[in-house]
Amino acid sequence: MHTIEHDIERPDRDVVAAFEEIPSTIVSDVTGNVGITMDPGIRPASDGIEMAGTAITVKAAPGDNLIIHKAITMAEPGDVLVIDCDGYVGTGHVGELMCTSCKANDLAGLVIDGGYRDSREIAEMAFPVYGRGVNPQGPLKQDPGSVNVTVSCGGVSVDPGDIVVGDDDGLAVIPGDGAERVLELAREKLDAEDTTREEIEDGTYLFDLKGYDELFEELEVVGPEDSIQ
Known part of the structure; x- marks a missing residue:
């Protein structure tokens, strides 16, 4: 049809x-x-x-x-x-x-x-x-x-x-x-990224700003000595 x-x-x-x-x-x-x-x-x-x-x-x-x-x-x-x-x-x-x-x-x-x-x-x-x-x-x-x-x-x-x-x-x-709500959220996100960008340009790492260290600590990190030979 x-x-x-x-x-x-x-x-x-x-x-x-x-x-x-x-x-x-x-x-x-x-x-x-x-x-x-x-x-x-x-x-x-x-x-x-x-x-x-x-x-x-x-x-x-x-x-x-x-x-x-x-x-x-x-x-x-x-x-x-x-x-x-x-x-x-x-x-x-x-x-x-x-x-x-x-x-x-x-x-x-x-x-x-x-x-x-x-x-x-x-x-x-x-x-x-x-x-x-x-x-x-x-x-x-x-x-x-x-x-x-x-x-x-x-x-x-x-x-x-x-x-x-x-x-x-x-x-x-x-x-x-849902366009108006997405637009509102997008503008908030852009403003937040502007602030983050300024901090990064001053030398701060995203890893620290975003608290990724906590995620990293939850991982089981292995080295070369742990690999299968």
């Missing part, structure tokens, strides 16, 4: 925009490091990417991009296309012209768990694109697929309206209904 849902609930745009200043590492830290960061196989097409936007989710058949073309026409400024192609990299599902269309219509970025092409042109266009691989093979256009359904991208379940944060380290996903 193919589903196309035009109306989705988006978080407040000011909240989404605020995540542009929050690194993916911080999002991961304050959300417990579990199930919210995409796997490292989804990589940025270029260095220096900073992205935050609202997910428009796409379920596309591996090797086919007809539904992706449709989703681009449905997305609003500030949205991120999150495309689930089952990790298939035997086809470049999106290329320069499609990404140019996304950029021209003020989308925040594109994430595809699958292959893309025109990698050099995409890298030079200063539009945030993440994908699992590059392949020059062109796609088919015969399987509609679905838009704005729950998808799996990079091992993370993504719903339409979730917030996607991306940078050079990778991608983190924030459920739309």
Whole structure:
């Protein structure tokens, strides 16, 4: 069954925009490091990417991009296309012209768990694109697929309206209904790290600041003489 849902609930745009200043590492830290960061196989097409936007989710058949073309026409400024192609990299599902269309219509970025092409042109266009691989093979256009359904991208379940944060380290996903709380925690974490950084620059060790000595004392530390010969 193919589903196309035009109306989705988006978080407040000011909240989404605020995540542009929050690194993916911080999002991961304050959300417990579990199930919210995409796997490292989804990589940025270029260095220096900073992205935050609202997910428009796409379920596309591996090797086919007809539904992706449709989703681009449905997305609003500030949205991120999150495309689930089952990790298939035997086809470049999106290329320069499609990404140019996304950029021209003020989308925040594109994430595809699958292959893309025109990698050099995409890298030079200063539009945030993440994908699992590059392949020059062109796609088919015969399987509609679905838009704005729950998808799996990079091992993370993504719903339409979730917030996607991306940078050079990778991608983190924030459920739309919990965005304000995550933003609050992220800002507190950044402030705390600023204080910690000052102490480190003065010569204090993280090992001491964080009390890791207590954890270390609980370990059974062995030396070379204890190894099996």
